[in-house]
Amino acid sequence: MILLLGGSGYVGAAFARALNERGLEVVAPSRQELDAANRDQIAAIVAKVKPRFVINAIGYTGRPNIDSTEREKMRCLTENTVVPGILAEVLGERNIPWGHVSSGCIFQGTRPDGAPFTEEDAPNFPFGYPEASWYSRTKAMAEIMLRDYSNCLIWRLRIPFDEFDHPRNYLTKIMRYERLLEVTNTISQLQEFASVSVETLLRGLPGGTYNVTNPGAIRTSEVAEALRRAGLTQKDFVFFHDEAEFLSDSAHVRRASCQLSSAKLASLGLPLRPIHEALDWTLRNWKWAR
């Protein structure tokens, strides 16, 4: 039995699909059935389910985006940092393997040599960095804590997109935002992210950090152009003049535009498709929400 936490969420739903595709039996309690911030409740469900492994897709990302986490700091800290801390304790005591959904948002830019960040690099957008969003700080803090637990796999997801039109999907966002910020990012095809992450547990990969991102990087204008080419929109995209205009007109906090390397996963036999290939496939298979 697999225990999936946060299964009703945007990322949790992708995990549910990946687990179902593999015919794995899953228990996915709702928040009403399980308050993950309560250690006793976590211990009780783990004792009852006796999971082969656990997936933690619980977290607080804000609505409609991370700007709102600045107004709900303690909720954000609880769901992004305290909950994984409780899981680390409970699952560590029982040595049950588990995966935690982290984020590439704990990095800004590239390494000083221009290379993408690897799993060896320390976050450069954590607590102590005034420009970092509260969201990024809480995600970085969780990672730093979880590294001490050898039964925990940390999966970094980065700006998810897939073929399903949804307000959290990067492609939907790009089509809906009034103005766009021209930045370069490594991004993650969400279904591929969930599938590869599940494989890391099924194959018994060691605890530690994994950048579960599509190889390469892409500029916002390339994504916009690809959406137009695929016929999903005819919009004449308008771009912010620069990041300062983005921050003064539309956003409260700096976004962690960054590039990550997924070479570690590839070296372990779990390569993801290059970004442009994954994007083209996704656009060919696009499904509008009703």
Ligand SMILES: NC(=O)C1=CN([C@@H]2O[C@H](COP(=O)(O)OP(=O)(O)OC[C@H]3O[C@@H](n4cnc5c(N)ncnc54)[C@H](OP(=O)(O)O)[C@@H]3O)[C@@H](O)[C@H]2O)C=CC1
């Ligand atoms: N979406 C994104 O762009 C990215 C997300 N991530 C990470 O992925 C994770 C999930 O994000 P996402 O799916 O977008 O978020 P959602 O808000 O869509 O889902 C969050 C899930 O967590 C559950 N939850 C929250 N608090 C508790 C609690 N105390 N007890 C039990 N369940 C709880 C929610 O339950 P309920 O439905 O009842 O509220 C929901 O199922 C987060 O850790 C986030 O940092 C990483 C990179 C990008």
Ligand SMILES: Cc1cn([C@H]2C[C@H](O)[C@@H](COP(=O)(O)OP(=O)(O)O[C@H]3O[C@@H](C)C(=O)[C@@H](O)[C@H]3O)O2)c(=O)[nH]c1=O
């Ligand atoms: C608000 C806004 C954002 N953007 C850009 C900034 C950025 O490059 C991209 C995504 O920004 P958003 O504000 O939509 O999303 P944001 O909340 O910053 O997205 C992040 O969510 C958290 C949960 C993560 O962990 C990240 O990996 C990422 O998915 O869109 C615009 O172009 N125009 C806009 O009006």
